[in-house]
Amino acid sequence: MMAGGAGQFIASPADLVKVRLQMEGRRRLEGQPVRVKNTAHAFTQIVKESGVRGLWRGWVPNVQRAALVNLGDLATYDTAKHLILVKTNLKDNYVTHTLASACSGVVAAIMGTPADVIKTRIMNQPTRDGKGLLYSGSVDCLVKTVKQEGFLALYKGLIPIWTRMAPWSLVFWLSYEQVRKFSGTSSF
Template identity: 50%
Template sequence: MEASQTGIQTQTQTQTRFRIKILLTSLSAMVAETSTFPIDLTKTRIQLHGESQPLSSSSSSSSTRSTNAFRVASEIVREQGVLGLYKGLSPAIIRHLFYTPIRIVGYENLRNFVSSDGSLSLSSKALVGGISGVIAQVVASPADLVKVRMQADGRIVSRGLQPRYKGPFDALKKIVAMEGFGGLWKGVFPNVQRAFLVNMGELACYDHAKRFVISNQISDDNIYAHTLASIMSGLSATALSCPADVVKTRMMNQAGGKGGNVMYKNSYDCLVKTVKIEGLTALWKGFFPTWARLGPWQFVFWVSYEKFRQIAGLSSF
């Protein structure tokens, strides 16, 4: 009888810790996303820069002009005001309410399932991280699609045209009406590819780097160790994922009606056309703002998440 009650208490405590982890990851992700969203918007605009579009000659010449992160951000502020830097924030927050808890908590559970003490090789952690990211991205892909479309709408507004969508729910409604329910998962394949690479680099590298720093007595399990680990994971995640991120952004931005023509048939076609028209380096368009966002994002997220876990009485990640 006592053993049965003990088992029930243990199960209840496990479920409670699981729910707390989900809450803390969501909260930490919202803080990190809000802090770094202007950089993400700038990165998206740069990745779409140079893409062939049926514009007027003046717009066309403008689209071929060289660009950089500072110029793009300055144009956004000049044309739309400071709030223009947060265009698409609401779907980004909604996305992270699904994406981040699934990948973070999923990674931790899978890691502990495979090895109770978490002492896996870097390659094993990379695989676990990639799988967690794929599952999370499939669930969150519709919100990611809406975010990209709303971020890209700023370019339309800058040309004096009406934006395609009034808000995230209007975007969802119009996408389903024009492109079908499956249209919400447009670009899901390059999205999943990117998620696998990002989480393979981010989660595995953060986990491994933090344990390396602590085990080699470079630092205790504190903000210094978390900062070092987040910087290292941000660089590896950016280098691995940037090409897939460019393809994902372009695939998700193209809106086509049922039976209508689209610029890219699939992610491979987008990859080939991008390289053919703009060169191989185009696959790393937005590398600096991507890294500049991933670094601060991970710093804010991991420091917040580790601190929240400590306050909640949970062990370190």
């Protein structure tokens, strides 16, 4: 959790710029003026509008999301792998690793999607003088989202998030297990 959260804190400005750039298509469809033209323009606009600290708008839910995804992925993989080995006749091989990675990807997506929804909404909200106009923070966004749209609104994008995470999880865990095997490290 700590490594995922720390890494995401450092990467938060790039994530904020990505969200701003991705929203330009929607803004154009709505007939709104272009907010940012490219990556460099997005960075300079954010700093101009909110100062250097503005580059970390949405960092709290961003870090929460990364910590939850890492927790879900890491803890679930070992737990699922252990249960598969104990409760079935499967051996400690690629089939077991694939099944355990599928479980870990699903849990990581389920744990991370609410924070991803909140992060995106906070990062993409309109601002004035560097302050968000819709949400004062993560908890405010969470409460307003559930109150206005229902609990399931926190899971908007779950399937695409999982389909993005699933290949990563599969490749990571299969690679990890091969490195573990070649280094002679035992599984448990």
